[in-house]
Amino acid sequence: MASVLIVDDDIGIRATLQEVLEAEGHEVTTLMTAEDALSSLKKDEPDLILLDFKLPGMDGLKFLEHIKDRNSNIPVVMITSHANVSSAVTAMKLGAWDYIEKPFNLDRITLTVQKALDNKHKDEQIAYLQKEKNKHLGFNEIIGKSYQIEDIFKFIRQVANSPRTTVLIQGETGTGKELVARAIHYNSVRASKPFIEINCSAFQEPLLEAELFGYEAGAFTGAIHRKKGLLELAHQGTFFLDEIGEMNIGLQSKLLKVIEDQSFRRVGGTKEIKVDTRIISATSRDLENKILENTFRQELYYRLNVASITLPPLRERKGDVLLLAEHFLRQYNAEFKKSIKGLSPDAEIMLSEHSWPGNIRELKNTIERAVLFEESNYLSLKSISLYESSVNRKIYNDKTEFDIPPGGVSLIEIEKSLIEKALDYTNGNQTRAAKLLKISRETLKYRIKKFRIEVPLKKS
Numbered sequence: 001m002a003s004v005l006i007v008d009d010d011i012g013i014r015a016t017l018q019e020v021l022e023a024e025g026h027e028v029t030t031l032m033t034a035e036d037a038l039s040s041l042k043k044d045e046p047d048l049i050l051l052d053f054k055l056p057g058m059d060g061l062k063f064l065e066h067i068k069d070r071n072s073n074i075p076v077v078m079i080t081s082h083a084n085v086s087s088a089v090t091a092m093k094l095g096a097w098d099y100i101e102k103p104f105n106l107d108r109i110t111l112t113v114q115k116a117l118d119n120k121h122k123d124e125q126i127a128y129l130q131k132e133k134n135k136h137l138g139f140n141e142i143i144g145k146s147y148q149i150e151d152i153f154k155f156i157r158q159v160a161n162s163p164r165t166t167v168l169i170q171g172e173t174g175t176g177k178e179l180v181a182r183a184i185h186y187n188s189v190r191a192s193k194p195f196i197e198i199n200c201s202a203f204q205e206p207l208l209e210a211e212l213f214g215y216e217a218g219a220f221t222g223a224i225h226r227k228k229g230l231l232e233l234a235h236q237g238t239f240f241l242d243e244i245g246e247m248n249i250g251l252q253s254k255l256l257k258v259i260e261d262q263s264f265r266r267v268g269g270t271k272e273i274k275v276d277t278r279i280i281s282a283t284s285r286d287l288e289n290k291i292l293e294n295t296f297r298q299e300l301y302y303r304l305n306v307a308s309i310t311l312p313p314l315r316e317r318k319g320d321v322l323l324l325a326e327h328f329l330r331q332y333n334a335e336f337k338k339s340i341k342g343l344s345p346d347a348e349i350m351l352s353e354h355s356w357p358g359n360i361r362e363l364k365n366t367i368e369r370a371v372l373f374e375e376s377n378y379l380s381l382k383s384i385s386l387y388e389s390s391v392n393r394k395i396y397n398d399k400t401e402f403d404i405p406p407g408g409v410s411l412i413e414i415e416k417s418l419i420e421k422a423l424d425y426t427n428g429n430q431t432r433a434a435k436l437l438k439i440s441r442e443t444l445k446y447r448i449k450k451f452r453i454e455v456p457l458k459k460s
């Protein structure tokens with residue numbers, strides 16, 4: 001349900017529209033003049049306005065201009081006669097969302113209104129998310145005192161000051177690429193404008209293209225209404241292309257053109273849309289290698305890579321490990337309402353010695369789980385080694401890929417525990433347990449004996 005304001009001097013039209021929209025469950029107000037409408041807006045903003053062109057006094061277009069001047073994002077749908085479609089086009093240029101033609105087609109009215117409301121809702125969501133993200137303002141979030149981190153800070157400050165320079169951030173997974181991208185944005189003159197991100201590996205072609213550039217109604221099956229691309233939303237702000245190495249080569253050419261022309265067209269569109277945005281891209285892949293393999297365009301690489309930085313893996317700046325661990329400990333103490341005072345000495349040693357293939361994200365997750373499960377005043381070796389959570393969790397993913405937790409693991413313990421689990425699942429049926437483990441029944445029998453595993457009694 002939404003609130004709709006109808007501004008029309010024709011009583012018949014007001015009544016028809018009111019009836020249709022109230023039947024859809026909307027709350028409808030009607031007014032006869034633009035002047036009345038303007039003063040009503042001061043008190044309360046509707047979710048949508050249906051607006052006639054010809055009004056006594058101020059006309060519809062003028063009123064529309066007033067609304068847009070106030071920077072309002074209320075969608076306005078114009079009411080127009082068939083003869084007057086060209087002024088509807090003018091209105092759309094001024095920022096009207098759509099128009100409906102007299103004589104009315106009732107289905108078209110409800111559909112247009114619904115689309116406008118859906119779109120407004122989406123815009124509001126985006127604005128909300130944007131605000132949420134603005135809370136994390138860059139530098140304070142980046143923890144570290146190693147000389148590598150100092151270099152990163154210096155880099156951020158330098159490129160933040162040149163708001164058009166494209167930036168390429170390279171580094172292994174979890175090294176803080178996104179964090180650096182945000183810090184650049186929020187320390188630049190673009191800070192009050194949107195930071196829009198897209199993960200190129202999250203969309204399959206041609207969805208990625210539609211997300212980037214948007215599309216016009218009818219551009220392809222399913223494109224019912226025009227949709228703005230993320231690039232448009234990033235106007236005057238920063239556009240963060242994460243996992244750029246995953247973008248296919250065709251789209252790479254289109255992106256290159258956008259950077260060169262600073263404009264683009266929506267899918268199925270003819271209008272050139274100007275866009276002023278700084279492009280920051282990130283990748284955990286070796287792009288130069290991809291160029292050699294002909295899966296990444298060299299020209300694009302040069303364009304994206306005007307300034308570039310490679311974030312070091314955590315194992316190369318071990319001096320920051322404990323600092324980060326304590327930072328995350330404070331963070332999760334607050335989040336889980338705990339008051340763990342610090343790390344136990346053996347936990348410190350373990351954290352410092354681990355090689356952290358998942359880098360800072362892995363460390364963060366490790367501390368999160370440890371804080372959650374710790375029952376004493378200090379994070380113990382036991383809660384950090386996470387034999388249970390880290391190893392078991394991955395085993396039941398179908399991928400055969402295991403992480404070794406910071407404290408190392410006992411292979412024998414894992415083997416034993418898996419055999420016990422398999423026997424448990426199968427109610428002690430050794431044939432099925434062996435199948436689950438993809439070993440022969442003989443092997444299973446042998447191991448049961450070797451590990452002195454108790455086979456659960458078969459339940460029927």
Ligand SMILES: Nc1ncnc2c1ncn2[C@@H]1O[C@H](COP(=O)(O)OP(=O)(O)OP(=O)(O)O)[C@@H](O)[C@H]1O
Pocket residue numbers: 141142143144171172173174175176177178179180284324360361364
């Ligand atoms: N120097 C740092 N100080 C504090 N937190 C950090 C730091 N670097 C990274 N983090 C945190 O580690 C996590 C991973 O960082 P981020 O998402 O920026 O990494 P990434 O390089 O983009 O990873 P991926 O390649 O997997 O997308 C985030 O939660 C981030 O807040």
Ligand SMILES: [Mg+2]
Pocket residue numbers: 177178242
């Ligand atoms: Mg990332």
